[in-house]
Amino acid sequence: MERRRFAVIGLGNFGSYLARYLYEMGHDVLAVDRNGKAVEAVEPYCSAARVADASDKEDLQAAGVHNAEVAVVALGTRIDSSILATLFLREFGVKEILVKAVSHDHARILSRIGATEVIQPERDMAVQVAQRLAEPDVLDRLPFLEGYVLVELRAPKALWGRSLAEAHLRRKWGLSVVQVRRWEGGKEQALFAGPDTDLRQGDVLVALAKPEDVERFRRENPG
Incomplete structure (x- = not known):
């Protein structure tokens, strides 16, 4: 993994x-706050920590944020400061x-x-929790190519004992299974999803599909 320079x-x-997590992942992290x-x-959990006012351009430059490859502005309800900090970072060439x-x-x-990306953690977390509560059989869902998601689905009972070829997941529901995860001997096994791969109780299917096809598969294969 390439080591990158971050400013938070x-x-x-x-x-x-x-x-802290970026630093633990091996990146250079400059942490900045006026408090x-x-x-x-x-300070113990980053490369450097500086006291600076995000609404003061000279303060930010003195802190060294202009040297970052990636800057994250996480100022909470201080809307005016986040706007100014974003403008300053653009001027610095981040x-x-x-x-x-x-x-x-x-x-x-x-x-x-x-801003190259705007994040709303509370909204995004609410969406994830809502999906997890409403779709307990969908273990994870990640955006992939435009119009597609990579999902983790529990293999429904109707497919137990069938091979992937016999299940016809792509033809019937548009699901392209790329991996089957299975617990055996107390360890998780990641199996190549070949046509002869059999499906068992407890298996997790890792599949690429359109969101609407995932929903249709779930409706037609409860449990």
Whole structure:
């Protein structure tokens, strides 16, 4: 994995955890906040930590954020500061600028002034929780190519004892299974999804499909 230079501006819960995890993954992380106690708390878990006001261009430059390849602005409800920080980062020439938004209007403004990506953690987490609660048989769902998702599905009872060729998942439901995950001997096995791969109770299908095909498969194969 390529080592990258990150700057995290705003050390609330989200920013602090993000800085720490990026650092643990082996990246260079500069953590910045105007609150000295927040900076002190995260300092052991990042490459460098600086006290600076995100709404002050000279403060940010002195802290060294202009040297980052990727900057994350996580200022919570400080909307004016997040907007100014985004503008300053654009002027510094930072290539990737991810900014935390607190509302739809805030997100629109950030996109227009130069944020390369706008994140809304509370909204995104709510969507994930809602999907998990409403779709207990869908273990995970990741965006893939445009119009497709990579999903993890529990193999329904109707398919137990059949091979992938016999299940006709692609022809009937548009699911392209790329892997079958199975627990054997207390260990998880990742099996190549060949036509002769048999499906058993407890198997997890990793498949590429359109969202509407996933929903149709779930409706027609309960349990």
